[in-house]
Amino acid sequence: MMKCVVFVVVLTFLQSRTRGDAEVSCVFMESCILPCSFEADEYLVIHWYQVKGNIRVHSYYEEKDHQSDSFSGRTSLFNDQISRGNASLRLKVVKVQDQGRYKCYTRTWTGAEASFIHLKIDAPVRKVDIQQVENRITCSSKGIYPKPELTWSTSSQSSVTLQNKATVQQTEQQLYSISSSLNVSGTDLDYSCTVSTPTNKRRATWSQPTSINGSATETTIPCTSSNTPTGLSWIWRFNHSHIILNQTGTDSTVSEEWRQQVKSVSESGSLMLKDLSSDQEGMYTCELSDAEETNITNTFLRIQRSPEKTRGATFTVTVLICDIWFMTRQRIYTQWVQLLTA
Ligand SMILES: *[C@@H]1O[C@H](CO)[C@@H](O)[C@H](O)[C@H]1NC(C)=O
Ligand SMILES: *[C@@H]1O[C@H](CO)[C@@H](O)[C@H](O)[C@H]1NC(C)=O
Ligand SMILES: *[C@@H]1O[C@H](CO)[C@@H](O)[C@H](O)[C@H]1NC(C)=O
Ligand SMILES: *[C@@H]1O[C@H](CO)[C@@H](O)[C@H](O)[C@H]1NC(C)=O
Ligand SMILES: *[C@@H]1O[C@H](CO)[C@@H](O)[C@H](O)[C@H]1NC(C)=O
Numbered sequence: 623m624m625k626c627v628v629f630v631v632v633l634t635f636l637q638s639r640t641r642g643d644a645e646v647s648c649v650f651m652e653s654c655i656l657p658c659s660f661e662a663d664e665y666l667v668i669h670w671y672q673v674k675g676n677i678r679v680h681s682y683y684e685e686k687d688h689q690s691d692s693f694s695g696r697t698s699l700f701n702d703q704i705s706r707g708n709a710s711l712r713l714k715v716v717k718v719q720d721q722g723r724y725k726c727y728t729r730t731w732t733g734a735e736a737s738f739i740h741l742k743i744d745a746p747v748r749k750v751d752i753q754q755v756e757n758r759i760t761c762s763s764k765g766i767y768p769k770p771e772l773t774w775s776t777s778s779q780s781s782v783t784l785q786n787k788a789t790v791q792q793t794e795q796q797l798y799s800i801s802s803s804l805n806v807s808g809t810d811l812d813y814s815c816t817v818s819t820p821t822n823k824r825r826a827t828w829s830q831p832t833s834i835n836g837s838a839t840e841t842t843i844p845c846t847s848s849n850t851p852t853g854l855s856w857i858w859r860f861n862h863s864h865i866i867l868n869q870t871g872t873d874s875t876v877s878e879e880w881r882q883q884v885k886s887v888s889e890s891g892s893l894m895l896k897d898l899s900s901d902q903e904g905m906y907t908c909e910l911s912d913a914e915e916t917n918i919t920n921t922f923l924r925i926q927r928s929p930e931k932t933r934g935a936t937f938t939v940t941v942l943i944c945d946i947w948f949m950t951r952q953r954i955y956t957q958w959v960q961l962l963t964a
């Protein structure tokens with residue numbers, strides 16, 4: 623009896639070929655394939671397990687799929703490929719919690735096979751923001767996995783001490799947010815902030831504000847890009863909050879409040895404004911992004927008024943209205959006199 627059990631165990635062990643872990647990287651919230659292949663034969667059973675907790679993820683037997691509740695309908699097999707020995711698992715809307723080791727177990731008439739997959743989840747750095755409040759700038763980024771790092775650098779080689787302590791927080795979804803602030807008073811440097819994970823990084827560069835004197839009739843606020851406009855996107859903001867314009871490639875959206883003032887945007891991203899009043903005096907921020915970085919340029923616009931011209935125009939209009947009024951009255955009067963004398 624005992625001999626028989628040992629024999630069966632040894633036989634099973636010999637027949638199940640176990641290979642080393644294959645590594646698969648998937649992007650957070652996207653779909654992902656965990657590969658698995660076997661020698662196709664009859665009486666097929668497939669079991670996918672999450673090794674951590676020994677949870678059965680998805681099974682196939684008696685020629686039917688059996689999903690597990692713990693993955694709430696996010697799993698499927700390529701059913702039309704199973705007969706060709708493809709037992710790969712498709713996992714939809716991946717979460718950070720899905721990370722870890724998976725086992726693909728297949729059994730047919732000829733024998734059993736097992737292979738392991740190591741699944742890694744990646745939520746890349748998509749956007750790095752730099753916001754200014756008085757003389758402090760704050761660099762931040764969110765929705766990142768694995769844990770990111772943040773570094774500051776300046777445009778010059780000078781040894782400015784960068785208070786680069788970063789605050790890191792993790793959300794319920796296990797994604798990381800990171801931020802760090804810097805005092806920019808008393809320098810005329812540009813500051814770059816880089817947020818990176820082992821798989822990607824993005825940089826944002828904040829330039830010291832400049833100021834320009836613009837005319838009320840027409841003014842161009844520069845935003846220079848040395849790159850070709852393909853793959854670039856712009857956001858123009860006013861006084862650090864109101865969005866004036868949002869442009870991705872050639873698709874551009876001008877916000878309702880600014881329709882009257884925005885004339886156009888040049889190839890290089892400069893903003894052409896018209897018909898300005900003192901309400902449009904303030905800080906204009908250009909956020910220019912490509913696949914790797916964001917450049918943030920601040921320009922303070924002071925509007926030069928031309929009071930004589932305005933008063934002159936008003937005067938002309940008044941005279942014209944008076945003239946028309948006078949002529950009309952004169953005609954009515956004449957007609958009235960004619961009517962009376964008739
Ligand atoms: C299984 O089929 C899917 C869908 O056609 C394919 O993407 C995948 O590469 C196949 N995997 C193997 C191991 O053949
Ligand atoms: C930042 O700069 C201001 C000067 O405007 C200074 O008073 C303040 O102490 C600085 N803060 C830090 C943390 O260095
Ligand atoms: C803008 O005008 C102010 C005075 O109205 C002047 O002091 C300043 O130098 C001008 N700036 C530029 C960049 O022309
Ligand atoms: C940002 O500025 C740097 C330095 O001026 C420049 O080399 C780079 O091309 C700019 N990036 C974008 C997206 O405009
Ligand atoms: C700009 O427009 C794009 C697409 O049109 C949109 O995805 C993005 O959220 C907008 N950005 C802002 C800051 O409104």
Ligand SMILES: *[C@@H]1O[C@H](CO)[C@@H](O)[C@H](O)[C@H]1NC(C)=O
Pocket residue numbers: 861901902903904905
């Ligand atoms: C914009 O900011 C400037 C300077 O900070 C301020 O004088 C102006 O009133 C602001 N304009 C609006 C419309 O908020």
